[in-house]
Amino acid sequence: MDMNTIGAVVRTADPAEWRDGDAWLAGGTVLFSYGSLAFGNEPLRRLLDLGSTGWPAVTVTEEGIELAATCTVAELYALPDEPGPGVHPGSWPALALFRPCCDSFVASFKVWNMSTVGGNLCTSLPAGPMISLCAALDGQATILCPGGDSRTVPVAEFVTGDGRNCLAPGELLRSVLLPASALASRAAFRRLSLSNLGRSGVLLIGRLDGGGGLVLTVTAATKRPVQLRFDTLPGADSLAGALEAAIPHALYHNDIHGLPAWRKDMTHRMAEEIRAELSTPAGDTPQHVSGDFWPPRAPALKTAPNTPRNAFPTEAA
């Protein structure tokens, strides 16, 4: 979509240059599809282009993985193949979450190669899969402020509602640090969409931390991420009770991709699947990714010759 109210595109990552009517431009997949009238009350007048920051997309250290806000989905998808020098593939089992989260975009070529981790967090849709990944892995977002300061916020608290987040005008998301302790945990992933190749309606990630506690992060089903922490793996009833207490009905998201009642049912079901998966020894169950699937197809239906058009078909042999 043309953004015909834009008078200038400025290459900068300096929040001090931000003024009213500006928007940070990352991959542009939201900006150029929503148009310049969709952000705030006034049309956008300038884009502050993050395309030449030179920030390394991924930095791996002993502390964990730092993702630049400008890291693309394609770059993130490539990471588990070569996480970095000194990282033994088995030492960070939670790397197994990266690809299912990228796949949750069900993305076009454009979104895959252009859209960014930061753009996804800052768009703050309930179905933002980079939000799911970074919140579940206890990501810490670093935010640069127009006055020259910076602050850090847990990603689980960064998104505050459907399309809402904690950024003040002019603030720039710089990066997200995924700590080694979270990457070292065993994880389970579940996702559901109402339609084939559809947007996520429910996306849950569970992690068993080193001490045997469970961290369960609910996204897509809810307007903002909801995180539950248990010191030990809970029983089925206490998990269901904790979900009931943590997510009031009004917090379940309601749009064309799923009604709140369905999202709630599926949240409870998938949370229990995750609990059951993580309660078995690692390696005993194949990692199960529900994702963008249809249940096994029923046998083909056939209609006998000369059947009236409104007759119910019979099952094929």
Ligand SMILES: Cc1cc2nc3c(=O)[nH]c(=O)nc-3n(C[C@H](O)[C@H](O)[C@H](O)COP(=O)(O)OP(=O)(O)OC[C@H]3O[C@@H](n4cnc5c(N)ncnc54)[C@H](O)[C@@H]3O)c2cc1C
């Ligand atoms: C076909 C299609 C399918 C899609 N599927 C999904 C989906 O399943 N789930 C989903 O969540 N989204 C989806 N999207 C929306 C979008 O592509 C993603 O949210 C994407 O990750 C946005 O990233 P971007 O870099 O392109 O953001 P941009 O369009 O560049 O920016 C989006 C917003 O974030 C702000 N912003 C960007 N970077 C920063 C930063 N570092 N600091 C502060 N503000 C910043 C911008 O100013 C703008 O307001 C889809 C879009 C398309 C076109």
